[in-house]
Amino acid sequence: MRIISGLYKGRRITAPKKLPVRPTTDMAKEALFNILNNQYYFDDISVLDLFSGTGNISYEFASRGTENITAVDSNFGCIKFINETSDSFDMPINTVKNDVFKFLENSKLKHTIIFADPPYNFDVDAFTKIPELVFKNQLLEDQGVLIVEHSKHTDLSHINQFSYSKSYGGNSFSFFESVQ
Template sequence: MRIISGLYKSRKIVAPKNLPVRPTTDMAKESLFNILNNRFYFDAISVLDLFAGTGNISYEFASRGTQQITSVDQDYGCIKFINQIAEKFNMPINTIKSDVFKFLEKSTLQTHIVFADPPYAFPEEQFAKIPELVFQNNLLLEDGLLIIEHSKHTDLSHLSQFSYSKSYGGNMFSFFEAN
């Protein structure tokens, strides 16, 4: 994986092969950040990265100047890797090793962007639980955005707070906003 833009532009990061992850493709990531760039000043927002995996999305936000990034993943290897990269590049990423759903049930952390990249094989009710918990627990700041990455074979448009979706190859991003 590589960082697309910002302070660490073009840096390649090689994750250990034994991590249980599917990193967002560079093409999809670049498209996502083009959308976000038209809506947010990266140095003025906070981000919650759920199912953070390799930290790919967190690194991109950090490279673009975001100073408040929280990455949550239940895999110890993923958290350890994110911490190593964050330390190496002096990135402001706070990691939390936790089951994402347990974290969302208890969290009071409010951010501008909540990004979730759960396993594509999740059953639909697991996908539906993410926006339900984010909005029920008021985790988005005013004008905030929840983004869920999923397979093009998964349709989340019927879920509450759904705004729109964008497809990039086999990847899809569904955007949710407070009404």
């Protein structure tokens, strides 16, 4: 994987093969950040990266100037890799080793962007639980967005607060926003 833009543009990061991850493809990541770049100043936002895996999305935000980033994953190896990588690049990424659903149930901090990249083999109920917890616990700031990455074969348009989705190759991003 590589960092697409910002201070660390072009840097390649190689994760250990033993990690149970499926990093967002460079093509999909670039398309996602093109959307976000038109809506946010990256140095003014707070990001929560759920099911963070290799930290791919967190590194991209950090490279673009975001200083308030929290990466949550239940796998110790993933958290260790994110810590080592963010330390080597001097990136401001805070890590939390926790089950994402437990984290969402107990968190009180609001974020501008919440990005979730759960396993593609989740059933629809598990996908549905992510926006339910985010909105029930009011974890988004005003004008914030929840983005859930999933297979293009998964349809999340029936979930409350769904706004729209975009597909790139086999990846889809569903966007959820507070209804004002």
